[in-house]
Amino acid sequence: MSKRFTVMIIPEDGKRVRHLRIRRSLLTSALVGLLLFVGLFAWLAYSQLDLRFKQSELQHLRLVNGRQRLNLQRLNADVDGMSGELARLAETEARVRQLADFDSSPQAVPVAVGGIPDGDNPSLVDAVQKRINQLRLAIDLRRQSQEDVRNLLNDQVSISRATPKGWPARGWITSYFGMRRIPGGTKWRIHEGLDIAANIGTPVMATADGVVARAEYSSSYGKAVIIDHGYGYRTLYGHNSRILVKRGERIRRGEKIAEVGNTGRSTGPHVHYEVRLNGIPIDPRKSL
Numbered sequence: 001m002s003k004r005f006t007v008m009i010i011p012e013d014g015k016r017v018r019h020l021r022i023r024r025s026l027l028t029s030a031l032v033g034l035l036l037f038v039g040l041f042a043w044l045a046y047s048q049l050d051l052r053f054k055q056s057e058l059q060h061l062r063l064v065n066g067r068q069r070l071n072l073q074r075l076n077a078d079v080d081g082m083s084g085e086l087a088r089l090a091e092t093e094a095r096v097r098q099l100a101d102f103d104s105s106p107q108a109v110p111v112a113v114g115g116i117p118d119g120d121n122p123s124l125v126d127a128v129q130k131r132i133n134q135l136r137l138a139i140d141l142r143r144q145s146q147e148d149v150r151n152l153l154n155d156q157v158s159i160s161r162a163t164p165k166g167w168p169a170r171g172w173i174t175s176y177f178g179m180r181r182i183p184g185g186t187k188w189r190i191h192e193g194l195d196i197a198a199n200i201g202t203p204v205m206a207t208a209d210g211v212v213a214r215a216e217y218s219s220s221y222g223k224a225v226i227i228d229h230g231y232g233y234r235t236l237y238g239h240n241s242r243i244l245v246k247r248g249e250r251i252r253r254g255e256k257i258a259e260v261g262n263t264g265r266s267t268g269p270h271v272h273y274e275v276r277l278n279g280i281p282i283d284p285r286k287s288l
C-alpha cells in the first residue's frame with residue numbers, strides 16, 4: 001500500500017483540477033485527532049450534565065437535612081415539655097405523700113432539660129434518643145412510685161373504713177365505759193361498752209365496714225350482733241329487738257343491722273355498744 005494518497009479537487013466551472021497529496025500517517029493522525037475531539041466533547045457534555053444533576057441533588061439533600069434538623073429540634077422541645085410535665089407530676093406526688101404522711105418521694109430521676117448540642121444530624125439523633133431513654137426510665141420510676149402511693153392510700157382507706165366511727169344509734173348515753181356499780185347491788189364491775197338509750201325499733205347501724213361474726217341470742221346481751229372489721233377491730237351491738245343480718249354477711253359502715261330492743265340482761269330499751277381492739281375493750285366514746 002502506498003504511503004501517500006492523492007485527493008483530486010475538480011471544480012465544476014472547468015478550471016484546473018487540483019491535486020492534494022496527503023501522507024497516510026497524516027490522515028491517520030487527523031482521524032485519531034477527530035476521534036479524540038469527539039470523545040473529549042462527549043465527556044465534557046456528560047460532566048456538565050452530571051454536575052447539574054449533582055447540584056440539584058445537593059440542593060434537595062440540603063433542604064431535607066434542614067427539615068430533619070428542624071424536626072429534631074421540635075422533638076427535643078417535646079422532650080423538654082415532657083420532662084417538665086414529669087417534674088410537675090413528681091411535685092404533685094410529693095405533695096400527696098406529704099398529705100398522706102408517707103415518706104417523701106424515693107427516687108426522683110431528673111431529666112436534663114435544655115438544648116441539644118450542635119452537630120450533624122446523626123449526633124443530634126443520638127442526643128435526642130438519649131434524652132428519650134432517660135425520660136422513659138424516669139416515667140417507669142414515677143409509675144412505680146405512684147403505684148406505691150396508691151397501695152399505701154388503699155391500705156389507709158381500708159384501715160379507715162375498718163375503724164369504728166360514729167354512733168351506732170340515735171339516742172342518749174345512759175352508761176359510760178368503765179367501772180360501775182352493778183344495778184341493785186353494791187359490787188363494782190367494769191362496763192365494757194357504752195349504753196345508748198333509744199326507743200324500741202330505732203335503727204342500729206354498723207360503725208365500720210366488716211363481716212358479721214355473730215348474730216344470735218345470748219342470755220346477757222340478748223339479740224346481739226358482733227362485727228369483725230379486720231385490723232384487730234370488733235364491735236358488739238347488744239339487747240336488740242330484731243337482728244337484720246346473718247353470720248358471714250359483709251357490712252358497710254352506716255348499714256342497718258338491727259333494731260333497738262330490751263332483750264337479754266337489760267333494764268330498758270338501749271344498745272349496748274362495745275368496741276374491741278385485739279380483744280381488749282376500748283372506750284367507744286373516743287370514736288363517736
Ligand SMILES: [Zn+2]
Nearest residue numbers: 193194195272
Ligand atoms: Zn351496757
